[in-house]
Every structure is written in structure tokens, then in C-alpha cells.
Amino acid sequence: MKKDAKISNAVIKRLPRYRRYLKELQKKGVDKISSNEFSSLIGYTASQIRQDLNNFGGFGQQGYGYNVEGLYNEISAILGLDKEYKMVIVGAGNLGQAIANHTYYYKAGFVVCGIFDINPRLIGLKINDIEVMDYETIVDYVEQNQIDIGIICTTKDSAQEVADKLCFAGVRGLWNFAPIDLEVPEYVAVENVHLSDSLHSLAYHMNRNYEEKEKAAEK
Amino acid sequence: MKKDAKISNAVIKRLPRYRRYLKELQKKGVDKISSNEFSSLIGYTASQIRQDLNNFGGFGQQGYGYNVEGLYNEISAILGLDKEYKMVIVGAGNLGQAIANHTYYYKAGFVVCGIFDINPRLIGLKINDIEVMDYETIVDYVEQNQIDIGIICTTKDSAQEVADKLCFAGVRGLWNFAPIDLEVPEYVAVENVHLSDSLHSLAYHMNRNYEEKEKAAEK
DNA sequence: TAGATTGTTAATCGATTAACAATC
DNA sequence: TAGATTGTTAATCGATTAACAATC
Numbered sequence: 001m002k003k004d005a006k007i008s009n010a011v012i013k014r015l016p017r018y019r020r021y022l023k024e025l026q027k028k029g030v031d032k033i034s035s036n037e038f039s040s041l042i043g044y045t046a047s048q049i050r051q052d053l054n055n056f057g058g059f060g061q062q063g064y065g066y067n068v069e070g071l072y073n074e075i076s077a078i079l080g081l082d083k084e085y086k087m088v089i090v091g092a093g094n095l096g097q098a099i100a101n102h103t104y105y106y107k108a109g110f111v112v113c114g115i116f117d118i119n120p121r122l123i124g125l126k127i128n129d130i131e132v133m134d135y136e137t138i139v140d141y142v143e144q145n146q147i148d149i150g151i152i153c154t155t156k157d158s159a160q161e162v163a164d165k166l167c168f169a170g171v172r173g174l175w176n177f178a179p180i181d182l183e184v185p186e187y188v189a190v191e192n193v194h195l196s197d198s199l200h201s202l203a204y205h206m207n208r209n210y211e212e213k214e215k216a217a218e219k
Numbered sequence: 220m221k222k223d224a225k226i227s228n229a230v231i232k233r234l235p236r237y238r239r240y241l242k243e244l245q246k247k248g249v250d251k252i253s254s255n256e257f258s259s260l261i262g263y264t265a266s267q268i269r270q271d272l273n274n275f276g277g278f279g280q281q282g283y284g285y286n287v288e289g290l291y292n293e294i295s296a297i298l299g300l301d302k303e304y305k306m307v308i309v310g311a312g313n314l315g316q317a318i319a320n321h322t323y324y325y326k327a328g329f330v331v332c333g334i335f336d337i338n339p340r341l342i343g344l345k346i347n348d349i350e351v352m353d354y355e356t357i358v359d360y361v362e363q364n365q366i367d368i369g370i371i372c373t374t375k376d377s378a379q380e381v382a383d384k385l386c387f388a389g390v391r392g393l394w395n396f397a398p399i400d401l402e403v404p405e406y407v408a409v410e411n412v413h414l415s416d417s418l419h420s421l422a423y424h425m426n427r428n429y430e431e432k433e434k435a436a437e438k
Numbered sequence: 439t440a441g442a443t444t445g446t447t448a449a450t451c452g453a454t455t456a457a458c459a460a461t462c
Numbered sequence: 463t464a465g466a467t468t469g470t471t472a473a474t475c476g477a478t479t480a481a482c483a484a485t486c
Contacts, residue, residue, distance in 0.1 A: 010453070012423050016416035020398060034467060043400075046467095047455050054469060062468040063462040079419045080426040098317035102414075110418060148425070173425040175418060179239060181262075187432050189424035191417050195321075197235035198410050199329060199394060200298045202368070204231050205408035206392040207299040213406050229477070253443060265443095266479050273445060281444040282486040441486105448481075455474070462467085 007055050014052060015075055017042065022072040034065035084109045087175075088142060090162050091153035092117040092125070092132045095177055099151060100127045113145055142169035149173045156180040226274050233271060234294055236261065241291040253284035303328045306394075307361060309381050310372035311336040311344070311351045314396055318370060319346045332364055361388035368392045375399040 021042050025033060035046040042049070053059050053066075059074050060066045076082055087105075089096045092115050099105075100112050115127060116135045125132040133141065141147070150166035152159050152174060159178035166174060173189040176182055179196055240261050244252060254265035261268070272278050272285075278293050279285045295301055306324075308315045311334050318324075319331050334346060335354045344351045352360065360366070369385035371378050371393060378397035385393060392408040395401055398415055 008453070012420050013416075015423070016413070016419040017400075019419070020416075036467085045455060047457095048453090050468065051454075051470085058469065060468050061462060062460070063466045065467065078423065080422040081419060083422075083426075085422065085425075094317040094320040098313040101313040104415065105418065108415065108418075149421070172429065173421050175421055181236075187428050189421055189428055191421035191424070193412065193414065193417055194235070195412065196323065196327065197232075197239075198412055199324070199327075200235040200238070200300060201231050202392050202394055202408055202410035203299040203302075203304065204234070204297065205410070206304075206367070207302075209406050209408055210391065227477070255443080264479060266481095267477090269444065270446085270478075277445065279444050280486060281484070282442045284443065443484105443486085445484075446482090448479105450479070451477085453474100453476080455472105457472075458470090460467105460469075462465105 011052050011055055014044070015079055018049075018052070019072060019075045019079070022068055022075065025068045026072060030068050032065045032067055035060070038066070081109060084111060085148040085173075086111050086113050086145060087149040087151055088113055088138070088147050088166075088171075089115045089151045089153055090117075090135065090138070090166070091155075092119070092122045092127065093153060096151070096153035097127050099153065100130055103128065110149070112151075113147060114141060116141075139165060139169040142166065142171060147171055149175060151175045151177070152182075153177050230271050230274055233263070234298055237268075237271070238291060238294045238298070241287055241294065244287045245291060249287050251284045251286055254279070257285070300328060303330060304367045304392075305330050305332050305364060306368040306370055307332055307357070307366050307385075307390075308334045308370045308372055309336075309354065309357070309385070310374075311338070311341045311346065312372060315370075315372035316346050318372065319349055322347065329368070331370075332366060333360060335360075358384055358388040361385065361390060366390055368394060370394045370396070371401075372396050 021038070035049045038049055039046040050060070053071070056074070056078050059071050087110055089100055089112060096115060100115055105112065112130055115130055115132045116138045117123060117132055118135045122132045123134050142150070147169070148171060150163070150171045150173070152162055154162055156178045159176065159180050160182060163174055163176070163182045163184055167184050167188050171188065173191070174182060174184060176190055176192045177195065179194055181192070182190055184190055240257070254268045257268055258265040269279070275293070275297055278290050306329055308319055308331060315334060319334055324331060331349055334349055334351045335357045336342060336351055337354045341351045342353050361369070366388070367390060369382070369390040369392070371381055373381055375397045378395065378399050379401060382393055382395070382401045382403055386403050386407050390407065392410070393401060393403060395409055395411045396414065398413055400411070401409055403409055
């Protein structure tokens with residue numbers, strides 16, 4: 001890492017995308033790529049690509065470009081994907097179950113260790129080999145198993161209470177699927193997946209596209 | 220609507236959030252709110268709130284503030300939430316099923332009409348009263364039922380092919396859960412939910428927070 | 439009318455793009 | 463060495479914040 005200045009979130013949000021494209025290139029057996037070639041592939045300007053990467057260090061080589069495998073590994077390390085994360089899911093409803101079943105996360109170093117719910121009918125159930133446990137026991141479990149991430153798949157009404165408990169028990173990050181903005185201690189990272197917000201902005205863009213089409217048709 | 224200039228996506232992304240907070244205020248029986256009060260609640264500056272809202276028209280009143288219910292309705296209309304949208308889900312795996320079961324969307328005017336899959340073992344199944352149909356028949360279905368939105372819950376390898384078919388059949392928007400960037404005609408809106416990207420940026424922030432904590436401890 | 443608060447213009451800040459010297 | 467392409471500084475663009483006149 002090169003500079004110590006805070007890196008903007010806009011840059012961070014682009015890193016997983018860089019990484020995805022680099023993975024594809026690797027699969028295709030591509031060894032090296034210039035910022036220009038990468039630009040026409042990924043759709044960011046070459047300038048932005050170089051600027052982004054230089055926030056973390058000089059990964060390229062003048063006159064050559066970037067080594068695909070090397071850059072992939074660097075970005076993985078920057079994101080912290082060379083580590084393993086232990087996670088618990090709170091809420092064994094549809095979404096919680098879907099995430100528990102999504103074995104991708106396991107492969108990628110994100111291990112779902114347990115699922116918690118208050119519903120007695122769900123407690124004891126096994127989802128993808130992971131037991132649904134009683135929410136009452138979550139603090140002990142998180143402490144004893146050194147859980148890193150809590151995944152909140154509850155309703156919005158219980159989400160803050162769950163977040164408080166998880167933070168108290170020692171998680172370092174929350175992946176929040178409840179449609180609410182959580183308050184957490186500053187050392188806990190929160191990443192929101194607000195599905196309804198996402199759907200609403202889709203609706204907006206659909207209607208704008210429609211309006212434009214209408215307007216174009218008038219001419 | 221006041222101006223005709225293109226409104227930046229940053230503004231649009233904030234609208235669903237304004238709307239959520241306004242809904243809560245309404246529930247609490249709050250009639251009016253000033254940009255300053257709203258600011259301390261939602262965390263945007265009062266200036267930004269006024270600036271954002273004025274992209275669409277003057278919804279406030281000098282010396283008074285904004286009418287909560289009125290503003291809620293205005294934002295709903297801007298987003299297009301006064302309309303109904305017919306949707307199909309492609310991919311009846313965990314995620315597809317979770318979304319189909321999430322009746323929230325139905326209540327909010329987003330109606331899941333059908334689910335499609337290529338797996339013969341899933342075809343015929345009923346999920347939340349919605350039948351899983353053969354993917355082969357999707358183009359006819361979308362055309363005949365005038366489906367507005369396609370929800371892509373397939374693997375990344377089939378996602379583009381599915382997108383092509385849905386666009387050809389006439390959807391106006393795609394809600395894409397596959398970890399890939401889709402190419403679509405310009406009049407089709409795409410909203411991505413890249414869950415793994417989201418998890419990766421969570422990992423980044425967790426590690427940065429940890430580093431800062433370490434650094435603080437050194438002092 | 440006086441006070442409050444918006445709507446809107448101007449100033450600032452930050453992020454993106456362009457340019458080019460450094461260097462492989 | 464000559465050509466290519468990065469790393470980095472400077473210029474531009476856009477988004478956020480501040481200020482204040484308009485007005486309820």
C-alpha cells in the first residue's frame with residue numbers, strides 16, 4: 001500500500017468489478033492487459049483505471065501494462081479476500097435460507113456457521129447442513145465462535161435490536177438486508193442491501209426511458 | 220416536474236430513502252417537517268435535501284416546511300410507485316424462490332406473475348401460489364402477459380442469454396442478481412444487485428476499521 | 439408585520455479526465 | 463534505442479454545501 005490518505009468509497013465500490021473482469025481474463029488465458037484494453041472491456045476510462053489502482057500502489061509496468069493474475073491477487077488482498085470470515089445469519093425466513101443455501105460464499109472464504117431465529121418451528125431445522133438455533137443463544141455463540149459478520153435477514157422492526165446484540169457480542173461487520181439504516185459503533189462496518197430501494201430506482205429508470213421513447217416518437 | 224435537465228443518479232438513489240423516512244414520520248403522525256429537522260433525522264444536509272427535492276418541483280412552503288404526506292406521495296409518484304408492474308423471475312433456485320416468496324413486492328405494486336426454470340424437476344412446482352414454468356415458453360408468456368420486469372436469478376453463464384430473450388420479448392426493465400454486467404438495448408433499464416460485490420466491499424471496510432483500531436491502540 | 443424556512447444562486451469540494459514526463 | 467504504457471500532476475467537470483433573497 002502506498003498512500004495513507006483515505007480512499008473514497010467510489011473507488012472501493014469499483015474494486016470487486018475490476019476483480020470480476022480480471023477473473024474472466026484469467027480464465028481466458030490472458031496474461032497481460034493495458035489500461036486502454038481494460039477500459040474498452042470494463043467501460044471505465046483508462047485514466048480512471050490507472051488512477052484507481054495507483055491508490056494502492058504501482059501494480060503496472062511502463063511499456064507493458066498490468067499482469068492479469070498479479071493484479072487479480074493484489075485486488076483480492078486489498079479487499080481482504082485472502083482471509084476467512086465466519087458469519088451468522090439472523091432470520092431463517094426466505095431470504096435467510098436463500099443466503100444459507102448459497103454455497104458460493106463458502107467457497108469464497110465466507111463461511112456461514114449458524115442461523116438464528118425466534119420461531120420455535122424453525123429452530124432445529126437444518127438448512128444446507130447448518131442448524132437453525134434459538135436467537136436467545138446468539139450472544140454466547142458469536143462470542144465463543146469468534147464470528148466476524150452478522151447477516152441481518154429480519155424484518156425492519158427487529159433489525160436494530162439484532163444489530164445491537166451482534167455488535168455487543170463482537171462482530172466486526174453487518175450485512176444488512178432489512179430496509180432500515182442501522183446505528184452501530186464506529187468500528188463496525190455495515191453494508192446495506194436494500195432490495196426495495198433497488199427495485200424503486202429500477203421503476204424510476206423504466207419510466208424515464210419510457211418518457212424519452214415517447215418524446216422521440218413525437219418528433 | 221420542473222426542469223428538464225437530466226437528474227443525476229446520485230439524487231435518484233436517495234429518493235427511496237427519503238420515502239422510507241417519510242413513511243415512518245407518517246406512521247408517527249407527523250404532519251410537517253423542515254429541511255433542518257429532516258436533515259438531523261436522515262443524515263443528509265438540509266441544503267442537499269432542498270436541492271434534491273427542487274430537481275422535481277417546489278414541494279415545500281417558505282416559513283412552514285414540507286408536508287409529510289404530500290411529499291411522500293410526490294416522491295412515490297416520481298419513482299413511479301403509483302403504477303403496477305408485472306414481473307417474471309428466471310431461475311427457481313434459492314434466490315428466485317426467496318424473491319417469489321417475498322410478498323412485500325406484491326403489496327407494493329410489483330406483482331410476480333411467473334417463475335421460469337429449465338430444470339424439469341422444478342417445473343410444475345408452486346411457490347407462493349406462483350407456478351414454475353418451462354423456460355422454453357418464456358418469450359410467449361412475456362409477450363402475452365405484457366410483463367414489465369424480468370428478474371434474473373440464474374448463474375452468470377446464462378444471464379446474458381436470458382437478458383436477450385427477455386428484452387426481445389418486451390420487458391422494460393431487468394433486476395439482475397447474476398454477478399455479470401448485462402448488455403441490453405438502451406430503452407431497457409437495468410438494476411444490478413451484485414451480492415458478492417457487496418460482501419467484498421464489506422470485507423474491505425471491516426479490515427480498514429480493524430487497521431485503524433490497531434493504529435489507535437499503538438498510541 | 440416578524441419569523442421561519444424554502445428555492446435558488448454562488449462557492450467549495452471532491453472525483454473524473456486529460457496530459458505528459460518517467461521508465462520499462 | 464524507440465515504442466509503449468504506466469504513474470502522477472494539472473485541468474475539468476459535477477456534486478455538495480453555503481449563503482441569502484424570496485415568500486409564506
